[in-house]
Amino acid sequence: MATPNESSARAAEQSAELMSAYLDAELDPAETAQFERYLDESPEARDELEDLRKMMKLVGSLRPVEAPHDFFEKLSRRLRRRQGLHRDLxxxxxxxxxxxxxxxxxxxxxxxxxxxxxxxxTPQAVERDPASDVQRDSDTDAPLPVVP
CATH class of the missing domain: 1.20.5 (Single alpha-helices involved in coiled-coils or other helix-helix interfaces)
Incomplete structure (x- = not known):
C-alpha cells in the first residue's frame, strides 16, 4: 500500500510529465482537452505550467555552448571503464x-x-656446507694452504 507521500510524489511526477508533453504538443486532442480542464480546476497546476513555460523559454534563449574537442572521447572512455569495472568484478x-x-x-x-x-x-635439521667442516688448528692463525 502506498503511503500518502509516495502517492503525492507519484502524482506530481505524472503531472510534470503531462505538463512537459502538453508544452511539446505531444498529447492527443482528448488528452489535451482533459489536461486543460485540469488546469482550469487547479490554479497551482496552472502556475506550475506557467513557470515551466518561462523556464523553457529562458533555456531556449541561451546560446549553444560547444563541448571541448575531446569531451565525447573522455566521456565514453569513463563510461566504458565504469561499466567494465562493474561487469568484471x-x-x-x-x-x-x-x-x-x-x-x-x-x-x-x-x-x-x-x-x-x-x-x-617441527624443527628442521640444519644442513652444513661440507667445505666448512675442514678442521682448523685453533692454536695457529696461519692460512690454509691453497690447492692448485
Missing part, C-alpha cells in the same frame, strides 16, 4: 578498494603466522 564491485587491501593484508599476516607456527613445531 561482480560482487567485488560492492566492496571498496581500501577494504579489499585491508583484507589482503590480514590474509597474508595470518598465512605468515601460520607458517611460523608450523616451523616452530
Amino acid at each position: 561482480g560482487l567485488l564491485s560492492l566492496v571498496t578498494l581500501p577494504f579489499q587491501v585491508i583484507c589482503i593484508i590480514v590474509i597474508l599476516t595470518i598465512a605468515a603466522l601460520h607458517m611460523m607456527a608450523q616451523l616452530e613445531e
Whole structure:
C-alpha cells in the first residue's frame, strides 16, 4: 500500500510529465482537452505550467555552448571503464578498494603466522656446507694452504 507521500510524489511526477508533453504538443486532442480542464480546476497546476513555460523559454534563449574537442572521447572512455569495472568484478564491485587491501593484508599476516607456527613445531635439521667442516688448528692463525 502506498503511503500518502509516495502517492503525492507519484502524482506530481505524472503531472510534470503531462505538463512537459502538453508544452511539446505531444498529447492527443482528448488528452489535451482533459489536461486543460485540469488546469482550469487547479490554479497551482496552472502556475506550475506557467513557470515551466518561462523556464523553457529562458533555456531556449541561451546560446549553444560547444563541448571541448575531446569531451565525447573522455566521456565514453569513463563510461566504458565504469561499466567494465562493474561487469568484471561482480560482487567485488560492492566492496571498496581500501577494504579489499585491508583484507589482503590480514590474509597474508595470518598465512605468515601460520607458517611460523608450523616451523616452530617441527624443527628442521640444519644442513652444513661440507667445505666448512675442514678442521682448523685453533692454536695457529696461519692460512690454509691453497690447492692448485
